[in-house]
Amino acid sequence: MLIFPYLERRGIIAVPRVLWGREDQVLVKLRQLAESVEKATREKSHEAIDKLALDLIQLSREIQELVFRENKILYPAIKELFTEGEWAAIAELSDELGYIVEVGERQWTPSVKPIYPYEIQVSVKPDQLDRLPQKFRAVLERGIQPDTYVVRREGDIELPTGFLKPSEVDGILRSLPLEVTYADINDRVRFFLESELISGFPRAKTILGRTLYYCHPPRLENYVRVNVEVVKKGQFKYREFWTRLGDRIIRVILAPVKSRSGELLGVLEVVEDLTDIVNNPEEVKKKIMVL
Numbered sequence: 001m002l003i004f005p006y007l008e009r010r011g012i013i014a015v016p017r018v019l020w021g022r023e024d025q026v027l028v029k030l031r032q033l034a035e036s037v038e039k040a041t042r043e044k045s046h047e048a049i050d051k052l053a054l055d056l057i058q059l060s061r062e063i064q065e066l067v068f069r070e071n072k073i074l075y076p077a078i079k080e081l082f083t084e085g086e087w088a089a090i091a092e093l094s095d096e097l098g099y100i101v102e103v104g105e106r107q108w109t110p111s112v113k114p115i116y117p118y119e120i121q122v123s124v125k126p127d128q129l130d131r132l133p134q135k136f137r138a139v140l141e142r143g144i145q146p147d148t149y150v151v152r153r154e155g156d157i158e159l160p161t162g163f164l165k166p167s168e169v170d171g172i173l174r175s176l177p178l179e180v181t182y183a184d185i186n187d188r189v190r191f192f193l194e195s196e197l198i199s200g201f202p203r204a205k206t207i208l209g210r211t212l213y214y215c216h217p218p219r220l221e222n223y224v225r226v227n228v229e230v231v232k233k234g235q236f237k238y239r240e241f242w243t244r245l246g247d248r249i250i251r252v253i254l255a256p257v258k259s260r261s262g263e264l265l266g267v268l269e270v271v272e273d274l275t276d277i278v279n280n281p282e283e284v285k286k287k288i289m290v291l
Helices: 004-009 014-043 046-081 084-097 126-131 134-141 166-174 218-232 275-279 281-286
Strands: 157-159 162-164 179-184 189-193 239-245 248-258 264-273
Touching: 004 014, 004 046, 014 046, 014 134, 046 126, 046 134, 126 134, 162 166, 218 239, 218 248, 218 264, 248 275, 275 281
Parallel strands: none
Antiparallel strands: 157 162, 179 189, 179 264, 239 248, 248 264
16 A cells, blocks of 8 residues: 555556565465364364465465565665655555554654655656666566556645545545535534435435534434534544334434544534345345455
8 A cells, every 4th residue: 555556656567466466365365274273173183284284384485485575576676766755655654554563663754745656757767777676677677657647636625635526525425325414513514415325314405504403303302412412522432323214224323523633523423224234134244255
């Protein structure tokens, strides 16, 4: 997620695909190995244990080869290719994603601002090519086409995680299998969306500006008020409720909405139709895929 996009932006596609493919194969085999360990422990047969030992040896070799390719091909190449701004972004996002091993406090402080893949327009210079590992250089010498796709377009709304046109925002929201109502800090409805995938509680634009509690039957008004207050005060991360709408089983979630700095902005009411999941759990389990 962090390193490969910078390579792909330069037109270097094959190396990331091969390495990720090999890593994914290792992950699949690790899952299978966990099942084999459980089976060998349960059966306590010499055959199962012998097969497990052989699988462990083979998997350890594959992991060793993957680490070798990273240390001898990938890392030397990106050390040569990436700029300080690119490393600054990678370091910043690495802290957010976390590490497999404990790395302690990072000492390096970049002298430039982070640069993301969509912000760069670069090509591999001849002197850089000469200093790359041979296998990496061979891929580039066959010819590459840098990625020139422009992410930020005129008229886009800039969000912390991307850029969208207003029409795209509207389309994305309507494509969610949810119905959402947002009330601001004053408990006034400022926004709602109607999903094209599910049908929940009826609402219309006349509720904009309305007090959130009045959007519910009077018998539920105080119940909603109490739960809105407890999530706004941070006593609960969210509140979950289940109800029925005709023959449909509905889950309702009340959650606080905060800015990235932690300022309370309002409350979100999310409505999901979970009828099929509740009524047919075994059928749902049959559809589960291990990705």
